[in-house]
Amino acid sequence: MATQASESDVIIIGGGHNGLVCAGYLARAGRSVRVFEARDVLGGAAITEEFHPGFRNSVYSYSVSLLHPQVIADLSLERHGLEIMERAAGTLSLLDNDHLLLTRDDAQARAEIARFSARDADRIEQFESEISTVAIALRQLAIQSPPDFGGGWRDLMQLLSAGNVARKLGAQAQKVLATLMTSSLGDYLDSWFEGEALKGVLGLEGVIGNFASPYQSGTAYILLHHAFGEVGGRAGAWGIARGGMGAISDAMASFARAQGVALETGTPVEEILLDGKKAVGVRLADGRTFNSRQVAANVHPQTLLTRMLDPSLLNEEDRRRVDGYRSHSATFRMNVALSELPQFTSMAGRGDAHFQGAIEVSPSLAYIDQAYLDAKQTGWAKKPVISMQVPTTQDDSLAPPGAHVASLFCQHFQRHLPSGQSWDDVREQVADEVINTIDAYAPNFKGAVLGRQIKTPLDIERDLGMIGGDIFHGALHLDQFYAMRPIPGYASYRMPVDNVFLCGSGAHPGGGVTGLPGRNAAQAMLRSR
Ligand SMILES: Cc1cc2nc3c(=O)[nH]c(=O)nc-3n(C[C@H](O)[C@H](O)[C@H](O)COP(=O)(O)OP(=O)(O)OC[C@H]3O[C@@H](n4cnc5c(N)ncnc54)[C@H](O)[C@@H]3O)c2cc1C
Known part of the structure; x- marks a missing residue:
């Protein structure tokens, strides 16, 4: 299938809450952004669903505390419908x-x-x-x-x-x-x-x-x-979001849409496209390709580094560390x-x-x-x-x-x-x-x-796609923490290929519904030329 003509500044792989936060910050700064989410629903582990007739609840994460107040303020989440009640x-x-x-x-x-x-x-x-x-x-x-x-x-x-x-x-x-x-x-x-x-x-x-x-x-x-x-x-x-954790993702998606972000569901990404050692876009599972100047991945670090990118792009030591990442x-x-x-x-x-x-x-x-x-x-x-x-x-x-x-x-x-x-x-x-x-x-x-x-x-x-069922996209142990997350050398959201960034919980400061990997990655992307 042919490459789509439209090019955006940024493509984000995954519409989990961190992907949505990253999209929101980048769009707010004037970048054109497109998000591809594999599932039919946005939010990743922060969603609400009817699981029994007449009964709804948060499906995975269920309790709020770590969501950073700066993210709530910067993305006007309360104006976009979010209400958090302290327990x-x-x-x-x-x-x-x-x-x-x-x-x-x-x-x-x-x-x-x-x-x-x-x-x-x-x-x-x-x-x-x-x-x-x-x-x-x-x-x-x-x-x-x-x-x-x-x-x-x-x-x-x-x-x-x-x-x-x-x-x-x-x-x-x-x-x-x-x-x-x-x-x-x-x-x-x-x-x-x-x-x-x-x-x-x-x-x-x-x-x-x-x-x-x-x-x-x-x-x-x-x-x-x-x-x-x-x-x-x-x-x-700790608190709860009225309407369940999906209300957090809904507010983030609403902010992103208001900034012009294109949010597409049911669109799994298969591969990041390269020109030499530089990312130029993505290929979806349905064969369509899309160009962009930067790509941010909200997916698990091992998925990014060994499936969406050719693992031979990593040197032997980094490959060993990625394979050994505990999740x-x-x-x-x-x-x-x-x-x-x-x-x-x-x-x-x-x-x-x-x-x-x-x-x-x-x-x-x-x-x-x-x-x-x-x-x-x-x-x-x-x-x-x-x-x-x-x-x-x-x-x-x-x-x-x-x-x-x-x-x-x-x-x-x-x-x-x-x-x-x-x-x-x-x-x-x-x-x-x-x-x-x-x-x-x-x-x-x-x-x-x-x-x-x-x-x-x-x-x-x-x-x-949380490998090993790891709710944090990888264990929060000291050897996978801060400058070591996900592996030493790639803690500043920049990945081994130019223009590729990690914006999910596999990046600092790790898992939880914080919005921080998404926010911090967006800052790194805005700094990058
Ligand atoms: C059962 C459970 C309970 C939890 N409880 C809490 C809690 O109470 N409080 C709390 O703060 N945290 C909790 N957590 C942790 C927290 O929910 C997660 O760390 C956080 O939501 C992860 O957000 P994320 O955006 O980084 O990634 P995810 O939410 O994992 O989002 C990644 C997105 O990428 C998509 N994706 C994957 N592969 C592709 C692909 N190839 N193409 C396109 N899209 C793709 C996925 O479908 C997903 O939507 C819990 C997690 C789980 C699973």
Whole structure:
């Protein structure tokens, strides 16, 4: 098929939220932009769908905190329909015949922690302040392009700027940062607290999307990654988007369209076209070709560097690093349509306020570790770590009156089952086990389920192209972080071929609905001549 006559300044491969953000920034700066999205819907892992008649919910990502306020402001997302509501309640952690209820009232939370350990109650404030001080530094680094090893003067300036952020932290926070970067989650929490319930619920943040034992070095960092966000100016807070996560992508798409971006769905890109070592456009799976001066890829880094580009363009060392890029977050996601709210035995007579927060099944670090060990051995956790959210308690647009939807976000579930079975063979059985796990705390739960949507690690890979089912487009471990993401030498969004940029979660600062890889890549593209 012939090359299309029209040429745009930029083609973006993938209309995930980062592709849309990248498109929005570039178009705002006057570039003509065309986005090709493989699926029939824009938004990638940030979409809302009807999964049971009359019941809608976010399909993959479900909770907002990391979406950067600068992105919200620059792309006028509120004017384009986005409403983010902070979760009104705190966290309910379910325990055998008990619970740990940490509301947003500090005095209540301290008293609740003291039921398990008075020493922990004395320390919690200092712990939270330690994490949030360091998270501030991370927030600053997240919005800057990392330096490339052996780069030019701009990389040197970036390195100096990053050094300055670390310098401003002061000696105490620098020590904390170094500890969080190198410690295991388990050792770090053990050094602070003695109550198993508290360590379990705090530890959950560290295993989200991170297939590792909580006692593996480097795992403490994920605590920080999940703390660098904010909602409505409140640091570390989490919220929900009215209408589900699709509302975020819809607002981004609406802004992009208003700037003249051409958004095309059902158009998978097969290959990036080169003239020598310079990109000149793309070829779609249907054979059509389109020219552009720059190409930005919102896809997984391995897809870009080994499938859309000829891998022989990489030198041997880089090829080895790309092949060895770790991508397996071991995540299983379900939505359930509910005829009534679950009645947690230990919360009988305590009202429903806790449904406006996070409800966690993560009773101890030992429980988290066992979930990891089971998944390593048999493919999935027999007793999974589960984070539950019931958005219908704050958003009446998702279910019929009186009914509810719940998001269930579960760890650990390996992408490849050691038995050699396919996830398609075991999905219903595993979903039953997830429901049984919750039913043990709320015996009306199973009976209240009217319908369910299951996303196994295979579905996540198959639907979105997230290799290994990795929700972050690659593990957020230290060797795949900052100047090392996705691999050393390609951290500044520029790829080994001229005019090709990475604008998805495989780039700094990594996964989550942040908009930052898209924003930062757009800045790099605007700087590039
Ligand atoms: C189950 C799950 C739960 C999560 N929960 C949360 C959460 O609660 N909060 C949070 O902040 N983050 C969460 N995350 C992480 C977050 O959603 C992702 O890191 C983020 O949405 C990725 O955005 P992206 O734009 O970089 O990539 P994606 O969303 O992966 O977008 C990439 C796009 O590229 C398209 N594409 C792929 N190949 C091609 C091709 N050949 N041609 C054209 N298009 C192509 C894909 O279809 C997709 O639309 C979750 C993720 C998952 C999967």
